[in-house]
Amino acid sequence: MDTQIAGRVFKFGDNVNSDIIIAGRYLIYIEPAELAKHAFEMLGADFPEKLRKYDIIVAGRNFGCGSAREQASTAIKGLGIRAVVAASFARTFYRNAINDGLTIVECPEAVAAVSEGDNLSIDLVKGLITHDDRGYPFAQIPASVRRILELGGLANYLKANLPGA
Amino acid sequence: MGKTIAEKILASKSGARAVSAGEIVDAYPDLVMSHTATWRSVSVMRKIGATKLFDPDRLAIVLDHVSPAKTEKYAQDQQTSRNFARDFGIAKFYDVDAGIAHLVLMENGHIKPGDLIVGTDSHCTIYGALGALGSGIGYTEVTSVWVTGKLWMKVPSSIRLVLNGAFLPAVSAKDLMLYLIGDLGADGCGYKSAEFYGDAIPQMSVSERMTVANMAMEMGSKCVFIPPDAATREYLANHGLDPAAYQPVYADADAVYERELSIDLSKLEPMVACPHQVENTKPISAVVGTRIDQAFLGSCANGKYEDLVVAARILSGRRVDPRVRFIVTPGSKQIMLEAMKSGVLQSLIESGALVTNPGCGACAGDGGMMADGEVSLSTANRNFIGRMGSSKSSIYLSSPATVAASVIKGALADPREFI
Ligand code: SF4
Numbered sequence: 001m002d003t004q005i006a007g008r009v010f011k012f013g014d015n016v017n018s019d020i021i022i023a024g025r026y027l028i029y030i031e032p033a034e035l036a037k038h039a040f041e042m043l044g045a046d047f048p049e050k051l052r053k054y055d056i057i058v059a060g061r062n063f064g065c066g067s068a069r070e071q072a073s074t075a076i077k078g079l080g081i082r083a084v085v086a087a088s089f090a091r092t093f094y095r096n097a098i099n100d101g102l103t104i105v106e107c108p109e110a111v112a113a114v115s116e117g118d119n120l121s122i123d124l125v126k127g128l129i130t131h132d133d134r135g136y137p138f139a140q141i142p143a144s145v146r147r148i149l150e151l152g153g154l155a156n157y158l159k160a161n162l163p164g165a
Numbered sequence: 166m167g168k169t170i171a172e173k174i175l176a177s178k179s180g181a182r183a184v185s186a187g188e189i190v191d192a193y194p195d196l197v198m199s200h201t202a203t204w205r206s207v208s209v210m211r212k213i214g215a216t217k218l219f220d221p222d223r224l225a226i227v228l229d230h231v232s233p234a235k236t237e238k239y240a241q242d243q244q245t246s247r248n249f250a251r252d253f254g255i256a257k258f259y260d261v262d263a264g265i266a267h268l269v270l271m272e273n274g275h276i277k278p279g280d281l282i283v284g285t286d287s288h289c290t291i292y293g294a295l296g297a298l299g300s301g302i303g304y305t306e307v308t309s310v311w312v313t314g315k316l317w318m319k320v321p322s323s324i325r326l327v328l329n330g331a332f333l334p335a336v337s338a339k340d341l342m343l344y345l346i347g348d349l350g351a352d353g354c355g356y357k358s359a360e361f362y363g364d365a366i367p368q369m370s371v372s373e374r375m376t377v378a379n380m381a382m383e384m385g386s387k388c389v390f391i392p393p394d395a396a397t398r399e400y401l402a403n404h405g406l407d408p409a410a411y412q413p414v415y416a417d418a419d420a421v422y423e424r425e426l427s428i429d430l431s432k433l434e435p436m437v438a439c440p441h442q443v444e445n446t447k448p449i450s451a452v453v454g455t456r457i458d459q460a461f462l463g464s465c466a467n468g469k470y471e472d473l474v475v476a477a478r479i480l481s482g483r484r485v486d487p488r489v490r491f492i493v494t495p496g497s498k499q500i501m502l503e504a505m506k507s508g509v510l511q512s513l514i515e516s517g518a519l520v521t522n523p524g525c526g527a528c529a530g531d532g533g534m535m536a537d538g539e540v541s542l543s544t545a546n547r548n549f550i551g552r553m554g555s556s557k558s559s560i561y562l563s564s565p566a567t568v569a570a571s572v573i574k575g576a577l578a579d580p581r582e583f584i
Contacts, residue, residue, distance in 0.1 A: 015352070019551065102197075
C-alpha cells in the first residue's frame, strides 16, 4: 500500500450511489479493467475515459450509497483512481473499498476546500491532506482494519490468514 | 448503563459481556446469505485456495435477481453457485424458482429474532422486521465469513423512532418510509441502527414491518429493529418456528439513543420519491397527472402477498390504461401460489397486468427495461438513474396503492380517489 498519494482531483457532489458508479447490468463482471470501461457511464458515455485522466476522486456526503455491490470500488480502482476523499461514505462502500484495497479518506474540511482539477496530496502515515499549502488532518482507519488495506485487500489478507493454514 | 438491541446482539455474537456504540468487535453471524452474487464469492474462495467452510449450516444461497438465467453468462454463474451448494452440502439452497432471497429466507424460517445475519445485499436490514440484525456486505467479505465464520463490525449508535396513531385509508408503511427518508435524507441514519416503537407497531402487519425495515436502508441504516411481539410470534409460528426456537432481544429501558423522533401516522399522506434519488420525496398531490409508461408492482420492499391484495382491490372492476405496461412480479413462489389460490393474480391479470415469474424482476433490470424518455412508477426501493434501463428514463417510487391508482389513470394518481 502506498502511504503517499498525490494527484489531480475530480469532484462529485453528495449521495453518489453505487448504481451510478457501476450499473447493475455490469455486475456480471468482477475484473477491474472490464468494470472500469463502464464506470460512471450513467452520467455520460465519455465518463470512463474522462475519469482516467484524474488520480483522486473527491466527493460530498454519503459516497457509494445504495447497493452493497463490491464492484463499485473495483470499478474505481480499475480507472486508475488511487484514492477517494469524501465528506462521508456509505457503510457498505466503506467496507468494500477497504476489502478491495482502495484508499478512502473521510475529511469534510478538505472536500469543502478542493475544486475540480486541483492537486492534492494525502499522507496516510501522518493522516494529513495537503492542498494549496494548507493541511487538513483526518482520522485514520482503525489499526485492526488497516491491516487489510496494507495487504492490498481482504482476499490477500484472507489468503495469508487461512484458518488451519 | 442500558443497552440498545444492536449493542446486545453484537455483544452476544462476539462473545463479549457487553459492548457499546463505537467499539469494533469480531462478530460471528448466525447466517450468511448470498444471492445472485454467490458465484463471485465462490471465485474468491478458489482464488485464495480455501477449501473448508466454517460451518455449512450458516450459509444460505438463493438464486434471485436474474432468474431464470437470461444469458449464457448468467447460466454459467448460476451453475457455479449450484455446484458449490451441492459440493459443500448447503442445505439452505434455493434455486431460480424460489423468489427474492430476503423473502424466501423469512418464509422458510431461516431468520430468527436475535440473530445476526450478513449477506451480499444492502436490504438485509429487512430482517429487522423479525427482530434480527441484518446488514449488507460485499462478496469478498462473504467469502471471508464463509471461511472464518466472523467479520469485524463497528457497534452502531442507535436512533429511536416512535410511531403513534394510525394510517389514514390508502396510506401505508411505504408512505411512512418515503416521508422519513425525505425528512432525514439518504444518510440520515448512516452507520446507525434504527429501532422502531410506538402504539402503531402492534397494529402493523409483519408484511408492513418488512417494508419499513427494507426501506430504512435508503436512509443509510446499518440495521433496523422492530421488537418482536405477538404478530411476530404468529408469523414465525406460521413459518415453522415455535417460540422455543428463538430468543428475542429487547433494548433496556435506559438504553442510550443518539436521537429520538416521533411521527404521527394519521398526519401522513401518500408519498412518492421523484427521480433520481429516494430522498427526493413529495406528497402525491404535488405530482398528480405526470404521465407514466410503465408501472412495477414487486420487489423485496413491496412484492409481498398483502401488497398484491391492495393493488388488486383498487383495480377490481377497473382497467389498466392501455398506454401503461403494468408489470406484476410476486416476491416469491409462496406469494405467487397464495395469490393464485385466492384469485388475486387472476383479478390483476383481468385488469390488464402482466404477471411474471417470482423474483427481483424489473427492480434488478431483469425484464421491464425502459427506453429513452420513458417514465415508470415502481413499488421498489430505488429510483437511481438507469436502474431500470435507459439513463434517459426516470423512475418514481410509491406504495402499491398509488401504483394501482396510477395505472388506472395512466398517470400519477392519488389512491384516496379509489377507496
Ligand atoms: S427486489 Fe430489488 S432491491 Fe430487493 S433484492 Fe431484488 S434487486 Fe435488490
